[in-house]
Amino acid sequence: MSEEANNTEPKLIGLMAQFDDPDSLLAACEKVRKAGYTKTDAYTPFPLHGIDEALGIKPTILPWIVLTLGVMGGFAGLGLQYVTNADWYPFIISAKPVWSLPANIPVIFELVILHSAIAVFIGMLFLNKLPTFSNPLFRVPEFARATDDKFFLTIDVNDDKYKPNKTRELLDGLIGQTDVIEVFEDPSPAELPKIIKFVGIAATVVAVVPPILLWRAYYQTSTVPRINPIRDMDVQLRGDTQTISPVFADGRTMRPRIPGTVARGEWVDPIMLTGIVPEIGGEQNVIFLQEEDTPEEGADKPAEDEKPAEDKPAAEEAEGQQPMADDAPAEDKPAEEAPAAEEKPADGEAAAEPEEPEPNWVKIAPISVTKATLERGRQRYNIYCSVCHGLAGDGDGLVSQRALQLEQPTWIPPTNLHTDYLLTQPDGKLYNTITHGIRKMKGYGDQIPAEDRWAIVTYVRALQKTRTGTPEEIPAVEMKELEIKGQ
Incomplete structure (x- = not known):
């Protein structure tokens, strides 16, 4: 200066x-x-x-x-x-x-x-x-x-x-x-101090480096693994599914659910889930119906001039499936050689082995039956059940009609829901059938929630009531409307 x-x-x-x-x-x-x-x-x-x-x-x-x-x-x-x-x-x-x-x-x-x-x-x-x-x-x-x-x-x-x-x-x-x-x-x-100038230049150079590296990574390929500055995000001390673990004696990382435990907030009344009233100090067979009414070998094909086995009354079903003394087919033996009626199982099963006692079924569905419940049951029934059992429960659903039209030799028509033995069946047993299936019918326990299964049971009862109901059971107001309409 x-x-x-x-x-x-x-x-x-x-x-x-x-x-x-x-x-x-x-x-x-x-x-x-x-x-x-x-x-x-x-x-x-x-x-x-x-x-x-x-x-x-x-x-x-x-x-x-x-x-x-x-x-x-x-x-x-x-x-x-x-x-x-x-x-x-x-x-x-x-x-x-x-x-x-x-x-x-x-x-x-x-x-x-x-x-x-x-x-x-x-x-x-x-x-x-x-x-x-x-x-x-x-x-x-x-x-x-x-x-x-x-x-x-x-x-x-x-x-x-x-x-x-x-x-x-x-x-x-x-x-x-x-x-x-x-x-x-x-x-x-x-003028700015020289130290500030140098710091600014260095900062500018450093700020340019990341965009250059990004551009290089975007437009070039590399066989070298990517930079992993925070390895904990990718390499963690955890147990992955379907892997081996030296921590547990069975060598599995995935742990099974502890028997007899329920997750907090997920407890549901066993009656609601099984349809069975638990016995004190005993265990119930929850999948009782899966082995029920199992046809004998060769008996799953109905006779040409007879109804399918499941559509017959209990006594007739037993007559058609009871094995003969010389193991000959039932249709080849004269009727007089059939066992006496008192020797037949009461429930119509053709079983020589001792029968397992039935569980203590719930007599009435353990839910509040309202108009909304019936409507929900109707929707679920139409989705899952009507394709085989029909909209009215007569066993004439579209799937069954198609199978009969094609004359499928192994097809067994679905059960008519208005059959006598189903009318007297407890609600819990019907619920168990929906849950676990019976004979060739698959179970829907993994597809339909428990409340919806009970809703289906109540709707099935409503369908049955349309055939067995009496005028005395119809409310007076609705009965008067039906009389006015001429029904």
Whole structure:
């Protein structure tokens, strides 16, 4: 720097008035603003309510900057998710839409918050002209008390109303001011320190490296495994399904459910699940019906001139399936050689072995039977049962009709739900049949929830009532309506 520059007097940049209390500062700010000065500022040790209005400071545009960046961030998140999920990598799952707004709200919200926070931070620095490495006010010794117990008001020399003498007279005439100080610019060089330059250059170089690496990874192939900075996310000490574990004696990682335990909050009354009233100190055979009425070998084909076995009454079914003494087919023996009626099993089974006693079936469905229950049962029945048993329960469903039309030799028509032995069967046994199946009918316990199975039972009872009901069982109001309609 030349000697002439060193001898140059500092340039005046403004005047500063000092006050001892906030009320005097507020009154001074009001007076300066009414005098027409606009390039002013005030400094206080603590936030002072009303100082903005006293100085005439206009609202900042920072909220609009935040709003703009927030909206841009929201659309950026929306567009990013749409491109990645609906265009680049669409997921087609169970006919669900590949892109929907509700599923993307969380990411949109997070990006709105992120961009708004960045806008607040950067906008505040920009509007306050920060960072400022040197402020001329710091060269005034009295200004050091601005963070302690003094209050200051400054007027910039670049203000249109600024006149050296008039402005000083204005400040001198302010009530409560203790001193008027001239503020000169900082004569030190305005260049950034070299250390800051080097740090900025290094930061710029480091910031360029990740985009370069991303570009290289995107457009080039590699046989080297990917960089894994956080290995715990991929390599975890956990037991995967269907793997071997040295921890347990059986060598399996997947642990079976502990017998006799139920997950918290998942306990259901056993009667509701099985249709059986548990006996104290004993165990019930929950799948009792799976072995019931098993046809003899060769007896699963009905006779050409007879009904299928399951459509016959119990006594007739026993006659058609009872094995003969010389193991000859039943149809080849004369009728008089059949065993006596008292020797036949009471339930119509052709079994020589001792019968297993039936469980203690629930007599009536353990649910509240309402109109909604019957409607639910009707819907479930039409979905799962009517294809074989028919809409009215006569065993003439579409599947059965098709099988009979094709003359399938192994087809056994479904049971007519209005058969006598089904009318007297307990609700629990009918429920167990739906759950575990019987003969060639599969069980639906894994497809239909327990409550829906009971609803089907109640609907089947309603279907049976349409054939066995009496006029006395019909409410008087409905009976009168039927009489009016002539039914």
